[in-house]
Amino acid sequence: MAEQYGEKTHDATPYRRRKAREEGNVAKSQDLASAVMLLGAVLVVWYLGVAIVKFLFAEAEGCLGAAPAVRADNAWAAQRLMQVTAGAALALGPLLAAMAAIAALGHIGQVGLLFVPKKLAFDGSRIDPLKGAQRIFSVQSLVRLGLGIFKILVVGAVAAISLYHQWDAILGLGERDVRQIALYISDVTFWTTLKIAIALIILALLDFAYQKHKYEQDLKMTTQELKEEMKTTQGDPQVAARRRQVQRQLALQRMGSAIPQADVVVTNPTELAIALKYNINEMEAPVVVAKGSGTVAARIRRLALENDIPVVERKELARILYKQCEVNQQVPVEQYAAVAEVLRYVYELKGKKLPELGEAA
Numbered sequence: 558m559a560e561q562y563g564e565k566t567h568d569a570t571p572y573r574r575r576k577a578r579e580e581g582n583v584a585k586s587q588d589l590a591s592a593v594m595l596l597g598a599v600l601v602v603w604y605l606g607v608a609i610v611k612f613l614f615a616e617a618e619g620c621l622g623a624a625p626a627v628r629a630d631n632a633w634a635a636q637r638l639m640q641v642t643a644g645a646a647l648a649l650g651p652l653l654a655a656m657a658a659i660a661a662l663g664h665i666g667q668v669g670l671l672f673v674p675k676k677l678a679f680d681g682s683r684i685d686p687l688k689g690a691q692r693i694f695s696v697q698s699l700v701r702l703g704l705g706i707f708k709i710l711v712v713g714a715v716a717a718i719s720l721y722h723q724w725d726a727i728l729g730l731g732e733r734d735v736r737q738i739a740l741y742i743s744d745v746t747f748w749t750t751l752k753i754a755i756a757l758i759i760l761a762l763l764d765f766a767y768q769k770h771k772y773e774q775d776l777k778m779t780t781q782e783l784k785e786e787m788k789t790t791q792g793d794p795q796v797a798a799r800r801r802q803v804q805r806q807l808a809l810q811r812m813g814s815a816i817p818q819a820d821v822v823v824t825n826p827t828e829l830a831i832a833l834k835y836n837i838n839e840m841e842a843p844v845v846v847a848k849g850s851g852t853v854a855a856r857i858r859r860l861a862l863e864n865d866i867p868v869v870e871r872k873e874l875a876r877i878l879y880k881q882c883e884v885n886q887q888v889p890v891e892q893y894a895a896v897a898e899v900l901r902y903v904y905e906l907k908g909k910k911l912p913e914l915g916e917a918a
Contacts, residue, residue: 565777572786573776583668584772588708589761590663596754597659603747605652612648616641667765708760715756719749812853815846816860821903822868825875830854830868832861833878833888835900842887843896848879867903871895 569577577583602609720727723745730738778786816822819832820843829850835843849857861868874895881889888896 565774565779567778567780567783569773569776569778570783570786573778577776578671581671582772583671584765584769585664585667586761586765586768588757588764589667590660592754592757592761593663593666594656594660596751596758597663598656599747599750599754601652601655601659605655609648609652612644616644704764708757711756711760712753715753716749719752720745812847812849812857813860816857816866817864819846819861819866821899822857822861822866823871823875823878823899824854824858824868825872825879826870828854829875829879830857830861831875831878831882832857832866833896833899835896840887842890842893843900844887845878845882845884848882848884850879867906869899869902871899874899 726741727745730741733741816832819834821833823831823833830848830853831845832847833843834840834846847857858868860866874892877892878888881892
């Protein structure tokens with residue numbers, strides 16, 4: 558009954574999945590990409606932070622502790638700007654490159670390499686005020702708002718708990734010198750940010766699982782959609798069935814005209830049947846004029862009996878000929894001896910002289 562009302566009860570087919578991917582419709586969590594980028598940034602800064610701090614301290618010392626410049630014209634300012642830019646590039650270049658790689662990994666890890674030119678095209682619906690208002694005040698937007706508030710509460714709770722455990726140390730910062738205070742603040746900031754990033758990763762993984770489940774549900778198909786897809790990819794099932802029926806009829810008609818011309822039918826004995834014909838004046842070797850298995854093999858045997866064509870049981874020969882030969886194809890050279898034995902037997906039954914198959918070979 559559910560299928561009659563258009564409910565989605567069928568899993569998505571490979572064709573539907575491929576079309577959805579081509580349109581950019583994939584299971585993806587933006588929160589997961591952001592959380593991975595945050596976690597990666599924390600780890601990269603922890604690993605490369607020494608070089609950045611050294612650069613900042615060197616610049617501060619150069620600006621505040623060095624002797625005043627003798628001249629401060631445009632040429633001196635340009636030279637100083639180039640020096641600072643080069644130093645910043647060397648210090649921040651690896652950090653920026655690592656962040657770009659982590660950002661790409663956060664997206665590619667979810668959906669793989671995906672290029673959708675349609676997403677770059679102009680779409681007027683994206684700037685339609687009415688549709689924009691509908692998106693803002695939709696149920697999905699309210700759910701996202703609720704999830705956003707929940708994530709803020711989680712981040713705040715993690716940060717508060719982390720700092721609460723450092724409360725005594727924070728109160729005692731007044732007894733330390735500037736260097737110790739700076740080192741302590743950087744250490745607390747790093748570990749607090751790392752805990753927040755891990756919490757966001759956990760939430761993002763849950764969001765990705767939900768997005769994956771929602772994606773699978775959205776891709777499900779109704780019975781009507783499944784039928785329409787079959788018509789698109791395979792043609793109308795009724796037309797295809799009619800086409801197969803016509804092809805079977807034509808094959809049976811060709812078989813009905815080919816079997817009476819055969820010299821012998823080799824069987825397996827009930828599973829396979831291969832009809833052979835050999836005319837020394839017209840053929841270099843025996844030719845398979847019909848073959849089949851199951852019901853087709855039974856029909857070949859019946860036609861052979863109706864037309865007084867000898868039926869000879871040769872299990873191994875029938876299996877090889879059925880596997881290696883197509884209709885209107887000569888038998889393989891390595892089977893000449895076995896076929897000659899069968900033909901010799903048939904010709905002896907008919908009281909005829911066997912053609913020189915060996916010489917023809």
